[in-house]
Amino acid sequence: MEYLTTIGLEVHVQLRTASKMFCSCPHRYGAPPNSQTCPVCLGYPGVLPVPNRQAIEWTMLTGLMLGCRIARYSKFDRKSYFYPDMPKNYQISQYDLPLCEGGYVEVDLENGDTKKVGITRIHLEEDVAKSTHHSTTSAIDFNRAGTPLMEIVTEPDIAGPEEAYAFLTSLKQILTFGGVSDCNMEQGNIRCDANISIRPVGQDGLGVKTEIKNMNTFSGAQRALAYEVERQKEILNSGGRIEQETRRWDDVSGTTELMRSKEDAHDYRYFPDPDLMPMVVDEAWISRLTAEMPELPRTRKARFERQYGISPYDAGVLTADPELALFYEAAAAGSADAKAAANLVSNLLLHALAEAGMEIGSSPVRPEHITSLVNLVAEGTISSQIAKDVFAVVFETGRGPEEIVRERGLVQVQDTDQIRTWVRSVIEENPGPAADFRAGREKAIGRLVGAVMKASRGKANPQLVNEVLREELTRGGV
Amino acid sequence: MSERTANGMDIDYVAQLARIGLTPAERAKFQGQLEAILGAMRKLDELELEGIEPTAHAMPVHNVWREDRAREWDVKDAALRNAPARMQDSIQVPKIVDTSG
Numbered sequence: 001m002e003y004l005t006t007i008g009l010e011v012h013v014q015l016r017t018a019s020k021m022f023c024s025c026p027h028r029y030g031a032p033p034n035s036q037t038c039p040v041c042l043g044y045p046g047v048l049p050v051p052n053r054q055a056i057e058w059t060m061l062t063g064l065m066l067g068c069r070i071a072r073y074s075k076f077d078r079k080s081y082f083y084p085d086m087p088k089n090y091q092i093s094q095y096d097l098p099l100c101e102g103g104y105v106e107v108d109l110e111n112g113d114t115k116k117v118g119i120t121r122i123h124l125e126e127d128v129a130k131s132t133h134h135s136t137t138s139a140i141d142f143n144r145a146g147t148p149l150m151e152i153v154t155e156p157d158i159a160g161p162e163e164a165y166a167f168l169t170s171l172k173q174i175l176t177f178g179g180v181s182d183c184n185m186e187q188g189n190i191r192c193d194a195n196i197s198i199r200p201v202g203q204d205g206l207g208v209k210t211e212i213k214n215m216n217t218f219s220g221a222q223r224a225l226a227y228e229v230e231r232q233k234e235i236l237n238s239g240g241r242i243e244q245e246t247r248r249w250d251d252v253s254g255t256t257e258l259m260r261s262k263e264d265a266h267d268y269r270y271f272p273d274p275d276l277m278p279m280v281v282d283e284a285w286i287s288r289l290t291a292e293m294p295e296l297p298r299t300r301k302a303r304f305e306r307q308y309g310i311s312p313y314d315a316g317v318l319t320a321d322p323e324l325a326l327f328y329e330a331a332a333a334g335s336a337d338a339k340a341a342a343n344l345v346s347n348l349l350l351h352a353l354a355e356a357g358m359e360i361g362s363s364p365v366r367p368e369h370i371t372s373l374v375n376l377v378a379e380g381t382i383s384s385q386i387a388k389d390v391f392a393v394v395f396e397t398g399r400g401p402e403e404i405v406r407e408r409g410l411v412q413v414q415d416t417d418q419i420r421t422w423v424r425s426v427i428e429e430n431p432g433p434a435a436d437f438r439a440g441r442e443k444a445i446g447r448l449v450g451a452v453m454k455a456s457r458g459k460a461n462p463q464l465v466n467e468v469l470r471e472e473l474t475r476g477g478v
Numbered sequence: 479m480s481e482r483t484a485n486g487m488d489i490d491y492v493a494q495l496a497r498i499g500l501t502p503a504e505r506a507k508f509q510g511q512l513e514a515i516l517g518a519m520r521k522l523d524e525l526e527l528e529g530i531e532p533t534a535h536a537m538p539v540h541n542v543w544r545e546d547r548a549r550e551w552d553v554k555d556a557a558l559r560n561a562p563a564r565m566q567d568s569i570q571v572p573k574i575v576d577t578s579g
């Protein structure tokens with residue numbers, strides 16, 4: 001039987017604030033256990049939480065980037081919680097008056113279409129501590145407890161595991177461009193839960209859904225959802241019934257396992273936190289944030305294609321990361337050929353960085369190096385083949401391309417007489433291809449050009465080589 | 479076993495949600511106290527509340543927050559001394575198994 005899949009996601013995003021959500025403890029990853037704690041985030045009696053204004057503002061900014069309505073009146077609520085990773089026995093969250101509602105994320109589908117995945121709401125809450133489980137005990141590190149966590153809830157608009165992956169990738173790009181989160185998956189900056197159901201094609205109502213927790217990477221989420229679709233299909237195909245339950249994804253075994261069933265669903269007993277005053281957002285604040293809003297990845301991609309005449313693929317690569325986009329724009333600014341600059345960055349530079357295990361932020365090649373390489377080729381000073389070699393030296397040494405070209409005598413040979421000398425000896429040494437070309441096999445010239453380039457150690461101007469070769473081959477005609 | 483009284487108070491359910499065990503004597507005592515509180519709140523039902531905006535706080539104050547500045551508290555050792563058990567620099571608790579309900 002054919003089934004349709006329906007997925008809704010809850011994405012938890014850690015904001016990149018300097019301090020925690022309700023206390024002034026540093027918000028820093030990798031510090032020694034429990035060193036980033038204070039009486040507030042340890043839940044001591046008599047302490048008072050004070051919200052971090054930056055976290056509230058970044059949540060609003062996220063809402064604006066996703067086209068949400070920003071609440072004019074919002075509040076924090078207490079959610080009852082009985083695990084040791086939240087020492088107050090409640091988590092401060094937002095219940096009925098979240099900071100943002102509505103909105104969407106545009107997702108590119110494999111068939112080339114663009115789809116809008118609806119956003120239900122975005123609210124702000126505090127993260128819980130990190131637990132490490134041992135055989136009979138668990139160890140708790142409260143460094144993460146009380147750090148600002150934004151929860152983005154989607155509509156059940158996602159039609160499959162691949163679409164979920166594409167959604168998460170687009171969302172991450174927007175969040176990174178907005179500078180609200182580092183979205184570092186290894187550090188758990190972005191994690192998600194999902195609601196997923198399937199139904200036979202033709203059935204109107206949605207099927208019974210299960211909730212999948214503990215998906216910590218985007219590829220893990222895609223695999224978890226694909227596994228769950230198959231699990232549900234098998235049950236339905238064998239005449240079974242899907243239970244409404246919460247299942248936990250185990251990334252190592254690649255399976256989901258039952259956590260709890262909905263029969264004993266939580267009663268969180270939300271109520272407004274009397275320690276925290278409501279938030280009132282005025283038009284002026286929203287206007288200021290709107291004005292400060294960065295150019296979104298999709299808008300930037302379209303502009304790159306238009307402004308620099310580069311392919312949609314290259315534009316996509318160059319706008320995948322805000323720092324890379326800035327780098328490219330700086331490199332293209334003074335370049336005689338913006339397309340060539342895009343090639344150098346998206347092919348040579350990204351490849352070299354990946355090989356060296358480096359990020360664009362620590363690149364030894366600077367945007368101005370790309371600009372001069374492009375211009376050296378455009379002026380005919382060096383060939384594009386030599387440009388690749390010069391690039392490798394720039395990457396290794398961080399020195400400027402002009403300097404390297406001058407020092408190593410890599411300036412392109414434009415001297416026709418010199419080129420003619422190479423051409424003549426190459427024709428003499430390669431009678432076969434020369435005869436083939438004279439016999440009308442146009443392609444044979446490629447081997448001869450290659451041989452001349454080799455003889456010149458890459459320094460001959462390839463266009464001139466081509467011209468002189470044709471002259472010499474026809475002159476010596478049959 | 480548990481049931482709601484006329485005042486809408488299911489003491490066993492409330493105790494279960496709060497993760498506390500009650501003796502029969504405590505059960506009777508708290509049932510009476512909580513019902514009295516609910517009864518007091520019912521006075522609101524007598525008021526004409528049409529057109530009154532719900533409020534999230536008793537004080538007419540809003541937008542109380544701080545700037546995003548971090549400082550070190552250096553309370554780790556004191557906190558760990560207060561913990562019932564520790565494992566190196568972590569607080570040790572009975573193993574957490576999600577059988578919540």
Ligand SMILES: [Zn+2]
Pocket residue numbers: 020023024025036037038039040041042146
């Ligand atoms: Zn703290």
